[in-house]
Amino acid sequence: xxxxxxxxxxxxxxxxxxxxxxxxxxxxxxxxxxxxxxxxxxxxxxxxxxxxxxxxxxxxxxxxxxxxxxxxxxxxxxxxxxxxxxxxxxxxxxxxxxxxxxxxxxxxxxxxxxxxxxxxxxxxxxxxxxxxxxxxxxxxxxxxxxxxxxxxxxxxxxxxxxxxxxxxxxxxxxxxxxxxxxxxxxxxxxxxxxxxxxxxxxxxxxxxxxxxxxxxxxxxxxxxxxxxxxxxxxxxxxxxxxxxxxxxxxxxxxxxxxxxxxxxxxxxxxxxxxxxxxxxxxxxxxxxxxxxxxxxxxxxxxxxxxx
Ligand code: SAH
Numbered sequence: 001x002x003x004x005x006x007x008x009x010x011x012x013x014x015x016x017x018x019x020x021x022x023x024x025x026x027x028x029x030x031x032x033x034x035x036x037x038x039x040x041x042x043x044x045x046x047x048x049x050x051x052x053x054x055x056x057x058x059x060x061x062x063x064x065x066x067x068x069x070x071x072x073x074x075x076x077x078x079x080x081x082x083x084x085x086x087x088x089x090x091x092x093x094x095x096x097x098x099x100x101x102x103x104x105x106x107x108x109x110x111x112x113x114x115x116x117x118x119x120x121x122x123x124x125x126x127x128x129x130x131x132x133x134x135x136x137x138x139x140x141x142x143x144x145x146x147x148x149x150x151x152x153x154x155x156x157x158x159x160x161x162x163x164x165x166x167x168x169x170x171x172x173x174x175x176x177x178x179x180x181x182x183x184x185x186x187x188x189x190x191x192x193x194x195x196x197x198x199x200x201x202x203x204x205x206x207x208x209x210x211x212x213x214x215x216x217x218x219x220x221x222x223x224x225x226x227x228x229x230x231x232x233x234x235x236x237x238x239x240x241x242x243x244x245x246x247x248x249x250x251x252x253x254x255x256x257x258x259x260x261x262x263x264x265x266x267x268x269x270x271x272x273x274x275x276x277x278x279x280x281x282x283x284x285x286x287x288x289x290x291x292x293x294x295x296x297x298x299x300x301x302x303x304x305x306x307x
Contacts, residue, residue, distance in 0.1 A: 044077055048197050051288040052177075053081050055303070056138060059175050065129075065136040067121060067166065068145030072098030079110050086136070088119030088127055121149065121162035124169060135171035135306075141178040143198055144299065147260035151219065156271060159261075163275040170306040176276075179301040182286075183262035187211050187218050190296075197287050197299060211262070221262045227254045265300055272304050281305040 044052075052074070056064070062084055066075045069087035071094055078085050089095050098116050105111040119127030121141075152158055166176050186209060205227050212220040265284070272282060282304040286297030 044073060044198060048288070049077055052077070052142075055177070055288075056083065059138065059303075061137040061175070063132050063137045065139045065169050067119070067124070067139055067141045067169075068143065068148075069098055069116065070094045070143065070145075072101050072116070074140060074142055075114065075116075076101060079114050082110065084113065084132075086115040086117075086129060088117050088124070088129065090118065090120045092118055121165055122158060124165040131169060133171070135174055136169050137171060137174050139166045139169050139174070139176045139178075141166065141176070142301075144179060144181050144260065146178055147180050147183075147221075147263055148258075149261060150259075151261050154214070154217070154219075156267075159271055160275060163271060167275055167306055172306055175303055175305050176272075177301065177303050178272075179299050180263040180268060181260070181299055182265075182297055183218070183221060183260075184264050185296055186221055187262055187264070218262045218264070220259050222257060222259045224255065224257050268300070268302070272302060276304050277307055280307055 056078070064075075064078055064083045064085050066078070066085060066087040067089075069075045069089045070091075072087065075085045075087040075098065087098060089098070095116060095118060102111050102114050102116060115129070117128045119129065146159075146162070149158055149162060163176075166178070170176065191207065191209060205225055208224040208226070210222040210224075211218060212222070214220075269282070269284070273280065276282070282302065284291055285301040285303070286292065286295060287299055288301055289295075289297075291297075
């Protein structure tokens with residue numbers, strides 16, 4: 001099925017994760033360039049840290065399942081705050097950074113307890129995870145991760161399966177915290193806002209956005225990141241959008257492409273409610289603040305409770 005998508009449009013650098021799903025990070029290149037984009041990998045913005053921790057405490061969370069842990073950035077801040085954290089990611093290239101960071105801090109009891117495994121959202125029950133008693137207090141899937149899952153069949157089957165697996169990992173009363181970029185804004189022609197609640201990037205970045213429609217449905221958004229790293233790139237104007245200033249293409253190692261499934265807010269609400277039930281308590285935040293129709297958030301964050 002992924003062949004089908006690639007036959008239309010080359011969506012990513014090639015590579016297959018160890019458990020058989022396309023791994024956009026498998027060539028290791030995105031991990032490297034991404035680290036330039038996000039700046040200090042070990043750090044989240046203090047805004048994000050405060051909001052996330054306050055929200056977890058408000059919901060009496062102790063055990064957390066971070067299902068898109070990447071290099072461990074969210075997991076680490078939660079381990080540091082005293083939560084019991086279990087982390088998975090489908091990309092072993094990403095996990096190796098998390099494993100290394102855990103190793104370096106293994107003498108701290110909280111890090112010694114931190115569980116990290118490879119796991120795919122579509123097959124979470126097969127991952128080497130010990131689920132606590134009735135399930136985790138909280139599943140988190142943040143940083144626009146969920147949009148990495150393509151809609152292979154055109155009916156959101158894969159998304160529903162993944163959300164079901166998240167729900168089944170929770171204890172009754174536990175919460176799923178999941179986000180996506182504001183794709184309503186992006187497919188309407190807007191640039192993805194580069195204001196980022198998650199990262200504190202200092203690197204100048206230019207993002208080219210392409211939107212693919214299949215049979216009248218938004219199927220894919222591709223973001224081509226061009227990141228200026230060296231001073232001479234900026235002096236040469238290589239990161240300037242103006243073709244006049246561009247003497248030659250920026251160095252190849254500063255460019256990478258990621259593709260996302262464009263979750264529109266209404267549709268995403270529908271997917272969550274289909275799996276958790278229409279009566280489930282569901283709150284949507286915009287950049288971690290209550291929704292405000294006069295604002296155009298960069299990210300929508302959903303908190304939904306298992307009944
Ligand atoms: N929470 C992190 C992750 C963002 S990157 C952050 O905010 O920085 C998204 C991650 O999702 C990547 O590490 C990718 O490997 C992972 N991912 C994508 N599809 C997945 C799947 N089907 N199962 C598990 N992990 C997946």
